[in-house]
Amino acid sequence: MKSELLLAISQLAAERGLPKEVVLRAVELAILSAYKKSEEMSKYDLSAHIDPKTGEISVFIEKRVTEEVKNPDKEISLEEAVKIKPDAQLGEVVKIKAPNVNPGRIGAQVAKQVILQKLKEAEKEIIYGEYSKKEGEIVSGVVQRMEHKNIIVDLGKTEAILPPHEQVKTERYKFGQRMKFYLFEVKMTSKEPQIILSRSHPNFVKKLLELEVPEIRNGIVEIKGVAREPGSRTKVAVRAKQSGVDPVGSCVGMRGIRIQNVVNELQGEKIDIIEWHHDPKVFIANTLSPGRILDVKLYEDEGRAEVIVPDNQLSLAIGKEGQNARLAAKLTGWKIDIKSLSEYEEERRREEERRRAEEAKAEAPEEAHVEEAAPSEGVIRFAEEILPKVETKKKPEKKAKKKFYEIKEEWEDWEE
CATH class of the missing domain: 3.30.1480.10 (NusA, N-terminal domain)
Known part of the structure; x- marks a missing residue:
């Protein structure tokens, strides 16, 4: 006993x-x-x-x-x-x-x-020891209270912190609400372990997709990159590791049920699933969907891509406040310059005119340059030789004086 x-x-x-x-x-x-x-x-x-x-x-x-x-x-x-x-x-x-x-x-x-x-x-x-092994994973917790703008979350065995910079501005956190969080970091302090959670990290979307999509968990479909603006829109690039597998369809699911579960957890944030491609031109064109792309020109030295779209597709490719182009640039790693077809053709026309003008100037006869050349050294020229001669009118002083004497003589004869 x-x-x-x-x-x-x-x-x-x-x-x-x-x-x-x-x-x-x-x-x-x-x-x-x-x-x-x-x-x-x-x-x-x-x-x-x-x-x-x-x-x-x-x-x-x-x-x-x-x-x-x-x-x-x-x-x-x-x-x-x-x-x-x-x-x-x-x-x-x-x-x-x-x-x-x-x-x-x-x-x-x-x-x-x-x-x-x-x-x-x-x-x-x-x-x-338990939670440090879970760094980078999804954990579930209940919202307890707010302290100095930090959301305190009960994880069961301990409490965790959701700091302001890891919160999503469009989300509202209510007492007693059960939510999923991304375990961002675990730090040992003098008092107790500090567990930092996140709802705005790009990997949060990645881990949610892993939970919902068996093909991702099993390694059949790979997530190549995530570009996110929390609370608004996220673009996810995926590729299939096995032939015959549709990576985009696997993530979306039958009637969109898989992706809808992720959207619901993110409280309505829009998610674009994009097929990754080894050719940067094709990949950039895919990331700018739903806009229709006519051509993509790469400038590898500058790390810049010039994208040509129809005039009526320009605003769609750029997106609201430039969001679509901004997310595409984050996802691809290229600086993306989107131009309409008319703008591109106008730039080409001006460039052609400039090129022709430069060629014409280079082919001009040398005599035209000789006349405009400055005088050779050693020759002295005076201003009188350069300035045009201006004829000046003579003052009629003598003529007026002669007329005065004639009148005087006539007056004297009359007095006699």
């Missing part, structure tokens, strides 16, 4: 969700702490052991075997050690059973604190 101590240890282990050995070790340490609080035992090196079958508690004084004993409290001679342990040798630690002591009220309180502390440390290590 088990002792009351073992029954209490088993019950405590079940309540805390800890292994029985961990709780047993915590009790042993608590007993040691209580013994060390007594005056007669404080000077010794002690160890404690609880028999897991009978629950018997044993406390031992540990002494090292030496040739010459200098400290009787911590050392023992070989002659005395052989009496306790016949095969004892020099340098070995011999255990001597300690007498029973009454730890008193203070010792009991210390033992209680040690047990609680050790159990808490054990819980922290177990939780950290």
